[in-house]
Amino acid sequence: MLLVSIDMRGQASLPFAYDGGNPLTSVVGLTQSKLSTVDYASSPKMKFGSLGSYLIFNFSGTPGVLSFKIAWIPGVNPPTSFSGVFDLLESPDGFAYTSVHSYNSTTAVSLKKDTVLTESFANLLSGSRYLKWVYTTKPNGNIAIGGISLTAGSLLKVTPQNLSGFTYISGSGTSPEQSFIVGGSQFIHNISITPSASYEISAGTGNLFQSTSSIILSPLNGTVSDTPVYVRLKAGLVVNNYNENIQVTSVDASTQVVSCSGSVTPVPTLAVTDMTNLSLNATVGHSNSQEINVGAVNLSSDLGLSLSGTDANQFSLSQYTLPQTNGSIATTKVIVTYNPTVQGNHTAILLMSSTGAMDVTRTLNGVATVGTGLNSIQTMKITASNGNVIFSSDAGEVVKIYNSIGQKLVQQLTVDGVNKIPIATHGVVLVNVGGTTAKVIL
Secondary structure, eight states: OOHHHOOOOOOOOEEEEOSOOOOOSSSTTTTEOOOOOOOOOSSOOOOEEEEEEEEEEESSEEEEEEEEEEEEEEEESSSSSOOSSEEEEEEESSSSOOOEEESSSTTTTTOOOOOEEEEOOOOOEEEEEEEEEEEOOOOOSSSEEEEEEEEEEEEEEEOOOOOEEEEEEEEOOOOOOOOEEEEEEEEESSSSEOOOOEEESSOOOGOOOOSSSSSEOOOOOBBEEEEEEEEEEOOTTSSSSEEEEEEEEEEEEEEEEEEEEEEOOOOOOOEEEEOOOOOEEEEOOEEEEEEEEEESSSSSOOOOEESSTTTTTEEEEEOOOEBBBBBBBEEEEEEEEOOOHHHHEEEEEEEOOOOOOOHHHHHHEEEEEOOSSSGGGGGGSSSTTTTTTEEEOOOOOOEEETTTSEEEEEEOOOSEEEEEHHHHHOOOEEEEEEEEEEEEEE
């Protein structure tokens, strides 16, 4: 194949028509070499009189139907029909050409002496932007070309061409669906929409979504009406990112793609270090608290905490939302407080939840008693002996013992009668029983 450097004179717009002689450098989109400067008197006027003479047509846009006039003007002692080779070629870039049609001793039997033919080609490649007529083999006579016409090809519309946010948690697919529109004009052939490996498409939405290997849109009078195509990420995919293209093709137009991006994310997990339900005791009008440790990974939203149940108002939390950072929550202490307003047994449910994660619950049990008189404890009624704090109480009171700098040393429930609690610390300690504090020295 003969390779030439292209003398760029700009691209012609479509539709295009030209029926003159040698264009030299005066016609936008046309470049010639070795064409005779003496034209024929009537169409077709351009004279290919030398071996290797050529005409190149460079245009913008998708090509439609090409037509032109061609005639063989033989010399002396001509054969019955054209016996040389005259090629019509096409190219996307002006360098790599492929054949559209070759006029030779086999295919050009109708190319006879001084007979003008009007040729038509409707199947040019949609990506072609160059056409080339070239006299490849010249045994006898000249070739005349004229009446060149190229219509604009099919106009394929795909919008939008980028879809993102297809996602689901591993094991819970498919993703929510999205859609794009396909349509066009000046079509002879069908439009085909083909999904990628990880995405599926459908002509229906919602409950009508029916995955299919391809969708075919057929033109009516050359037009394909705007048609929605629905797409989603397939179920059953492994944790990963999925960036793939859906192909929209037709032999009448350049291929277009819809770029889809999405992901399958790991299962969110909530971690509660304290695995047992909570039991708290308090005197009516006084509170008792306990800490739990909460963390999480792979979250897509913050962690919410809530209390429910008939007795939920007898309990409270130090915080009701734990914010996630990059899907994680570091182990965080949450304080559960029991502050009964009435005597009796109380129960509530602590719920911890985040989108896509399995809920975690804990049962909160509280026992509330009426004060036993220890609220009036004085220092002299609590004694210290041999490293023990000693006092008398009814069962079920909460006793808390602190050192002189406020560190909690002991928290437990009292027994009925004399309570003897060993303390390793020496010096002043504070003893809180039933909400009232006394001081002793060990």
